[in-house]
Amino acid sequence: MTDYETRPIMPPPAPYGEQPPPRRGRGPITASVLVGALVLGGGAGVAGAAAWQEWGGDGSATNGGTGSSASIPVADTGDSPAPAGSVEQVAAEVLPSVVKINVVGEEQGQPASGSGSGIILSEDGTILTNNHVVELAEGGGEISVSFENGDEAAAEILGADPLTDTAVIRAEDVSGLTEATIGKSGNLDIGQSVVAVGAPFGLDSTVTSGIVSALDRPVSVGTDAEGQSTTYPAIQTDAAINPGNSGGPLVDMSGAVVGINSSIRTTGESTGQGGSIGLGFAIPMDEVMPVVEQMLAGDTPTHARLGISVSDVEQQAGELPSEGAQVQEVTPGSTADDAGLERGDVITRIDDTLITGADSLVATIRSYRPGDEVTLTYRRGGDEERTTLVLDSDAS
Known part of the structure; x- marks a missing residue:
């Protein structure tokens, strides 16, 4: 049994734009439309230039048809060095x-x-x-x-x-590349300035900037064939992130990579790929680097698990919504079973992290590693309980 919510995952009313397979084939269509728009704009520009040459003769500027020439002054302010910590300086580095x-x-x-x-x-x-x-x-x-x-x-x-x-x-067959500087996502604060770099809609070397809008935002972008969800405690940012930005870095103002841009929220009003509405999400580097190191070593990645399946809290008619993740099933012999968790328990905290729902619990557990010790707070029959346990591994 893996750690995932038991309720069916329905497409959210505002789906994440950069998702696995269903959307993947649409990128080239959107890009071709974009290229068409650029070509059309270029054509209009050429037509405008041709008309000017036809009407303006030698191309000199005229003033009211009087024949007097006019010169527009151009200010040359020079190309000043980028200030340290500016978006310009960060872009040049990254x-x-x-x-x-x-x-x-x-x-x-x-x-x-x-x-x-x-x-x-x-x-x-x-x-x-x-x-x-x-x-x-x-x-x-x-x-x-x-x-x-x-x-x-x-x-x-x-x-x-x-x-x-x-x-x-x-x-293949490359050398002398510029390595990115990997930073600590745990040092981020809400409101801190960040920069996103990537190739949105195929437009490579695109730089956008914004702030950290939220931290530890539970983001779920789908499930695999075995029902295991791709869920992580995301860095939320208003830096413009669009289809094609996926896999690119979110960096702090020192130029260190603090996240991997991975998904966006859209309005759901378009049948095509959605664009940025200021709700972009990045996978935090602190949580993912142990998995990356396993892949670099040629190992199969492992993940922490509790050994339960959960859902959002079941609401009774006339009751106000209640936060937490409600246990639906406990795997015999798991760390949750050894700790005495039962069906119906509502998990409300992992260490100091508030658990608001099923996705929140999965995202939080994914931020730990197998063998980590955590304190779990839960409700049972109106009473609040705490237990300390060591997280299992999904290694086979």
Whole structure:
């Protein structure tokens, strides 16, 4: 039994924009529409220039038809060095460590393609990205990586972990790449300035900025064939994140990577890929780096577990909503079973973290490692109880 909510996961009324397979094939369509718009704009510009040459003769500016020429002064303010800690300075430092990832493969027996972003971890081509960016290439697809200087290289998957939506790939026959600086997401504060870098809609080397809007936001973006959910305690930001930003870095103002941009919230009003509405989510680096290190070592990633299935708290008619995660089933022999948890118990805290629902519990447990000791607070029959337990591992 794995740690996931037992109630069916229905598509949320405002779905996350950058999700695994169902949306993956739409990226090229959106990008082609965007390119069409750019071409149309360019065509209009050319037509305007042709008309000006036809009407204006030699192209000199005229004033009211009097024939007198006019000159518009241009101020040359110079290219000043970027101030330390500015978005400009951070962008200059981080851009060489960010790549665009293109993937082709098959989906439901049909050719499909997509694109995303990645973070360079080593000078010889090890790159961190989202699992949902590259999973299309599993089983015979192809991956190519475009670097900030315009170079390209083929790449292969070294490891992937759907539960944390992370993957590590390696670009072939490259060297001397600029490694990203990995920071501590635990140092972030709400309201702190951050910068997102990636290739939204295929537009590589795109930089946006904003603030940390919230921390430890439970974000669930789907389940696998075994019912295990991809849920994590996200960094929420209003920095513009769009389809194609997935796998790229969210960095603090020192240029250190504190998160992996992974999903967005949309209004649900469009049938196509949604755009940024200021609700973007990044996987925090502190929680995911142990899994990344396992993949780099060639190991199968492991995750902490309680050994229960849970749901949001069942509400009785006429009662106000109640926060917590309600136990639906306890796996015999699990750490939760040994601690005496029972069906119907409502878990309200893990250590000092408030548990608001099923996703909140799963996201919080995912932030720990197997073998960690935690204090669990729960309600049973109106009484509040506490127990300390050591988290299990999902290793087979």
